[in-house]
Amino acid sequence: MSNGTIRGREAFIANVSSRLGRREVPVAAPAHPFRGAPEFYKQIKPSTEENIELFARNWQALTGKVLVVDEAEAADKIGAWLRDIAAELGVTHVSRWEHEGLTALGLDEALDTSGIAVAPWRPVEAGNSEAWPKAAGGANWAQRSELLKRTERCQLGIVWPDFAVANTSTLVLQCSPQRGRSVSLLTEILFAVFRADQLVYRMGEAFEQITRGKQLPAQYASSLNLITGPSRSADIENDLTIGIHGPGKVYAVIIR
Incomplete structure (x- = not known):
């Protein structure tokens, strides 16, 4: 250090070491015998019912609501x-996502009985139908696809996550041409449906399955969204705001 200025990597490390009360910089790097989650954590294997209960408890603690249904009544x-x-x-x-699980549930028909318009995530022809209100926007907005324009005017988005993590109540969503990330980001309300066998206990289990068998970047989805409860931010003066970066209300359905 010269005139209050640290010069060189060695000088910087020496300064940090002295602040930690060490007389000299260690010659060898400290041992790092563990990688990832500790073994005792990996060995925790809850049953399906335990995962359901844990996810529901944590999701509700974040102000989310949960419905658990049997497949026959789903x-x-x-x-x-x-x-x-x-x-x-x-x-x-x-x-909603264009997902076979959601299609099989007949949700479009259920909503239609209440006069609610549904925009599946698939290309649509340009132009506004009577079911879709016009929205004010500049030149950039006018150039967007009709699908994105419709999604921006939806209050609720329906998705089918790839996985759900029980101990953090996190939804793991991989986007695709049929599963746009805008559905879970632009809407005010998120409605997620998934099967009980998609629940894992810890985040690492989900990542392991997502990366399994993949060797090239092109084999991965262009985005991976992790959703844990409603969107919240306290960036400005620690003032907590709900729903500023995404849905402010979240619902989860678990089919067992």
Whole structure:
């Protein structure tokens, strides 16, 4: 150090070492015998029911709401819950992933009975139908695809996560041409549906399955979204704001 200025890597390390009360800089780097999660943590293997209970408890602690249904009753109960939510929150337009699981549940038909328009994430022809209100926007907005314009006017987005992490109540979403990230980012309300066998206990289990068998960047999704409860931010003067970067209300359905 010269005139209060640190020069060189060795001088910088020596200064840090002295601040830590060490007489000299260690010659060898400290041992780092562990990588990733510790072994005792990896050995925790909850049952499916335990994962369901843990996810639900943590999701509700974040102000989310959970519905657990048996597969035989899934279509009727999920459709009814979705209509109730839409009525309570004044939802008139819904965006959803183009996912076979969601299609099989018949949610479009359930919403149609309440007069709610649905925009599946698939290309649509330009132009506004009567079901989609016009929105004010400049030249940049006018150049966007009709699908994105419709999604921006939806209050609720329906997704089917790839995985759900029980101990953090996190939804793991990989986007694709049929599963746009805008559905979970632009809407005010998120409605997620997934099977109980998609639950994992810890985040590392989800990452392990996502990366398995992949060797090239092109084999990965262009984005991976991790959603843990409603969007929240306290960046400005530690003033907590809900829903500023994404949905402010979140719902999860677990099909067992």
